[in-house]
Amino acid sequence: MTEEKKEPKKSSSKPAGKTLDRRDFLQGLATAPVLGLFGYALKKEIDYQKAQKAAALGTPAVVPEQAELNVALLGAGAQGEVLLNAMLKIPNIRFRAVCDIWTEYNLKKAVNLLKKYKFEVNGYQDYQEMLAKEQGLDAVIIATPDFWHARHTIDCLKAGVNVYCEKEMSNTLEGARSMVLAARETGKLLQIGHQRRSHPRYKHAYEKIIKEAKMMGRMVTVNGQWNRSAAPDLGYPARYAIPADILKKYGFKSMEQFRNWRWYKGLGGGPIVDLGSHQIDIYNWFLDARPKTVMASGGTDYYDKATHEWYDTVMAIYEYETPDGIARAYYKTQTTNGSQGYFENFMGDQGTMVISESEALYSGLMYHETSAPPWDEWVRLGYVSAPKVIMPGEKPEVVLDVRETVSPDEHKIPVVLNDPYHKPHLENFFNAIRGTEKLNCPPEIGYETAVTVLKVNDAIEARRTLNFDPREFEI
Amino acid sequence: MNENKFGRLQMIALVIMRVMIGWHFLYEGVAKFMKPGWSAAGYLSQSKGIFSPIFEWITNNPDILAIVNQMNIWGLIAIGLGLIMGCFTRIAAVAGMLLILLYYVCNPLFVGFYYSIPMEGNYMIVNKNLVELAALFVITVTSTGQFAGLDRILHKLFCKK
Numbered sequence: 001m002t003e004e005k006k007e008p009k010k011s012s013s014k015p016a017g018k019t020l021d022r023r024d025f026l027q028g029l030a031t032a033p034v035l036g037l038f039g040y041a042l043k044k045e046i047d048y049q050k051a052q053k054a055a056a057l058g059t060p061a062v063v064p065e066q067a068e069l070n071v072a073l074l075g076a077g078a079q080g081e082v083l084l085n086a087m088l089k090i091p092n093i094r095f096r097a098v099c100d101i102w103t104e105y106n107l108k109k110a111v112n113l114l115k116k117y118k119f120e121v122n123g124y125q126d127y128q129e130m131l132a133k134e135q136g137l138d139a140v141i142i143a144t145p146d147f148w149h150a151r152h153t154i155d156c157l158k159a160g161v162n163v164y165c166e167k168e169m170s171n172t173l174e175g176a177r178s179m180v181l182a183a184r185e186t187g188k189l190l191q192i193g194h195q196r197r198s199h200p201r202y203k204h205a206y207e208k209i210i211k212e213a214k215m216m217g218r219m220v221t222v223n224g225q226w227n228r229s230a231a232p233d234l235g236y237p238a239r240y241a242i243p244a245d246i247l248k249k250y251g252f253k254s255m256e257q258f259r260n261w262r263w264y265k266g267l268g269g270g271p272i273v274d275l276g277s278h279q280i281d282i283y284n285w286f287l288d289a290r291p292k293t294v295m296a297s298g299g300t301d302y303y304d305k306a307t308h309e310w311y312d313t314v315m316a317i318y319e320y321e322t323p324d325g326i327a328r329a330y331y332k333t334q335t336t337n338g339s340q341g342y343f344e345n346f347m348g349d350q351g352t353m354v355i356s357e358s359e360a361l362y363s364g365l366m367y368h369e370t371s372a373p374p375w376d377e378w379v380r381l382g383y384v385s386a387p388k389v390i391m392p393g394e395k396p397e398v399v400l401d402v403r404e405t406v407s408p409d410e411h412k413i414p415v416v417l418n419d420p421y422h423k424p425h426l427e428n429f430f431n432a433i434r435g436t437e438k439l440n441c442p443p444e445i446g447y448e449t450a451v452t453v454l455k456v457n458d459a460i461e462a463r464r465t466l467n468f469d470p471r472e473f474e475i
Numbered sequence: 476m477n478e479n480k481f482g483r484l485q486m487i488a489l490v491i492m493r494v495m496i497g498w499h500f501l502y503e504g505v506a507k508f509m510k511p512g513w514s515a516a517g518y519l520s521q522s523k524g525i526f527s528p529i530f531e532w533i534t535n536n537p538d539i540l541a542i543v544n545q546m547n548i549w550g551l552i553a554i555g556l557g558l559i560m561g562c563f564t565r566i567a568a569v570a571g572m573l574l575i576l577l578y579y580v581c582n583p584l585f586v587g588f589y590y591s592i593p594m595e596g597n598y599m600i601v602n603k604n605l606v607e608l609a610a611l612f613v614i615t616v617t618s619t620g621q622f623a624g625l626d627r628i629l630h631k632l633f634c635k636k
Contacts, residue, residue, distance in 0.1 A: 020631050028628035031494050034559050038498060042505060049509075 048380065055204075055382030056414040067434055070137050072097040072161075074127050074152055075144035076110035079166055083141055084110060086420035088117060090427055095119040096137060099130045101250050102258075104240040125246075127152060131159045138433055141426075142166060143193075145261045146268045147251065150175030153190065154182040164429045166193040167281075168273045168453070169446040171266070176450045180443040180475045189432055191439050192446030194281045195425035196357055201364050201415040204383075205355055206286055209413070213378045215366065217350025219322060222283055222329035224345060226275040229338035233307065234259040256307070263308045269457065270310025271333045272298070277453040278357075279344050281445075283318065283329050284452060286346055290473050291318040291329070291452055294466055296459040302336045312336060316456045351375075355413065357421055364413030375411070384411035448473050486622040493558050493568075493614050496607060500571060501555025507548050514544055521590050524583045550574055558614070561624010568615040575608040 069092065073080055076098050087093055095114050100106040103125050111123045124130040131137075140156045142149060142165040150170045156163045163183075169192050170176040183190040196202045209215050233256065241255050251267070252258040262268035269277075284290060298314035313336065318329040343362035346353045350372035354365040366384045368375055379386050387409035417424070431437035451472050459466045481489070507513045519540075522530035533539050550570065557567030582590055584602050596603075620626030 020628060024627055024631055027623045028561075028625055030623040031490065031559055031561055034494050034498065035556075038501060038559070042502075046509070 051380070052382040052385070052414060056416065066092040068092045068094050069139055069430055069433060070094050070096045072099065072130060072134060072137055072140045073110060074099045074140050074142045076100040076106040077143065080106070080110065080143035083143055083422055083426065084113065086422040086426055089419065089423055090430065093430065095121050097122045097124060097130050097134045099124040099127045101125055101246060102242055128155070131155065137161045139164060139430070146171040147266060150179050153179045157182045157186045157188045157190065160186070160188065162189040162433050164191045164193065164426065167446065168269055168277050169443070169450045171269055173450060173454060176447050177475055180447050183443050189429070189439060190443045191429040191432070192441045192443060193425065194278060194441045194446065194449060195422045196278060196282055197285070197440040198425035198428045199357060199421070200417055200424065201355065201413060202282065204415045205353060205364070205413060208383045209353065209366065210286060213383055215351045215375060215378060216346060216348030216353060217372060218324040219287055219327050219346055219348040221327060221347045222287070222345065223331070224279045224283070224343060225332045225340070226279065226342035227338050227340055228271070228275070228335045230302065230336045260307065263310050265309045268310065269454065271312065271335050272314040272316070272456050273453055275333050275342070276314065276331055276456070277449055279342070280331055280453050281449040282344050284448060287320050287322045287327055289320045289322040290448060290470070291468055292321050293319045293468065294455050294459050295464070296456045298460040311460060314456060314460065316459070352408070359416060364415065366411040366413060367408040368411065369408055379411070382414060385414050387411050444475065447475060481617065486619060489613065489617055489619045490623045492610055493561070493564070493619050496571070496610060496614070497555045497558025500551050500558060504548050504551030504555055507551070514540065515547055516540060519581060522581045523588045524580065524585065526580045530581050561620035561626050564620030564624055564626050565615055568611045572608050572611045572615065575604050575611070579604050
């Protein structure tokens with residue numbers, strides 16, 4: 001301590017005890033502005049967290065006075081059950097009827113479930129009878145095998161009922177086309193069950209990340225997959241078998257074929273249609289384009305060809321002409337190994353998006369290309385989470401080659417769906433009937449996807465690249 | 476007071492350190508307060524070392540755990556405010572040291588111990604908690620509150636020299 005500094009100290013403390021001078025006040029409160037700064041930073045932080053949360057929740061659902069809708073389920077198998085369980089979580093739905101040709105099993109199960117929820121429902125084997133007897137239906141939910149979709153949908157629309165029809169829209173393009181025309185003629189609503197179209201994460205990805213923020217830059221390649229573990233054919237309790245004449249009436253050769261219709265030509269479309277069309281639909285949507293060409297390889301490599309006419313393994317490559325230029329898209333489905341599940345991976349010159357309907361795996365990740373403009377603004381708005389920097393040092397035993405590109409930062413797409421996957425799409429359909437929303441997957445879109453996907457099976461058979469005529473997508 | 480042993484610049488440096496530690500404590504408290512459903516349970520339950528039975532006991536008693544959580548939150552906030560404002564500085568610094576010591580004995584960083592809650596950086600026995608603890612020791616034994624802080628005013632008002 002220097003002499004001159006000691007002096008004032010002494011003089012200020014000399015009066016001793018109770019007197020406070022200006023200097024005491026100033027120094028006593030010298031650090032108080034820090035609290036102001038802390039408060040300001042805290043407010044910023046709280047606002048930021050609020051924005052992140054708001055973005056994660058999406059736009060809050062406004063629940064206006066909702067008219068109760070009378071609904072029937074046509075096809076109460078595995079998929080019908082999934083839809084039923086999703087619908088039971090939607091308010092203002094009154095179930096009136098269920099129809100299924102497997103009266104001893106599917107039909108009983110669905111009717112009993114609905115009775116548990118206090119719905120007085122009638123069970124039918126014949127959908128024509130249901131349409132004739134059930135007056136005042138607002139909607140029919142169709143989850144029958146693909147080869148029945150066209151007839152069921154058209155008859156329901158013509159009976160004046162709105163239809164939610166599971167994908168694949170139809171196993172034939174003629175069938176799908178006639179469905180579009182029937183919807184136009186009757187003026188009734190037809191929603192196709194590509195439920196990702198209503199998924200809040202996919203909508204966020206398309207509307208905010210791709211369109212508004214343009215975080216992907218120019219999209220150049222896509223790859224996606226659905227891997228499913230090997231599984232035995234579906235069986236049935238022998239005492240509940242459907243009589244042969246009924247099976248024949250509805251187009252099935254045997255109970256085995258009825259249970260495993262997805263594998264048969266003329267009935268279903270195989271895994272590329274059952275699984276692939278969900279995801280290839282997203283290719284078309286996110287790329288804002290229709291494919292120009294497709295080449296594909298596939299076959300029944302693992303299962304018995306007699307009972308698995310459609311291919312258990314399929315790999316396809318599309319060429320898209322997007323508004324920004326050419327993009328190439330690969331898709332694979334295999335039903336012999338479930339590792340790595342299902343996802344779509346879009347790659348642009350500024351970012352990469354890995355997205356999946358699954359909440360468990362690859363549900364939504366964004367990777368920032370190091371050369372792209374920073375995403376700070378989009379992080380602040382909550383479009384993506386703050387990045388996790390992937391350090392090369394996390395694997396110390398790996399010696400990085402100097403030419404290797406640095407790993408891009410990993411962001412999360414902060415949108416989570418805590419509901420059954422099909423619920424938002426069904427809600428969209430019901431709200432469209434009420435006139436408060438527009439259909440997210442009208443038949444024209446379902447048709448485009450059917451054109452895109454069914455050609456994969458053609459390409460496998462043709463063993464060459466097939467072209468799409470732009471007019472093929474139009475009706 | 477031994478304050479005069481330090482020069483002005485040295486005192487300013489110490490005050491800056493005190494205020495920053497206070498800021499850290501305050502925000503640790505506020506952040507836990509704002510997180511709905513925050514609980515120390517995760518940290519306590521992975522406790523290792525000789526004191527781990529005590530921390531496990533706390534984790535397994537919801538009532539005790541709730542009290543510990545509240546004490547932790549408000550303790551952090553009070554210590555943070557005290558250090559920033561230089562108010563009861565010595566008490567705040569000692570309380571802060573005790574709190575950090577508790578954190579450390581709960582999850583001591585002895586060689587061979589590992590934890591499932593990841594830590595950034597690389598540590599061997601000494602971690603940032605211990606560094607902060609040592610810094611609070613410095614605050615405890617220097618009268619920065621009487622240099623710049625409410626203690627200066629309190630001291631003048633209530634201490635008869």
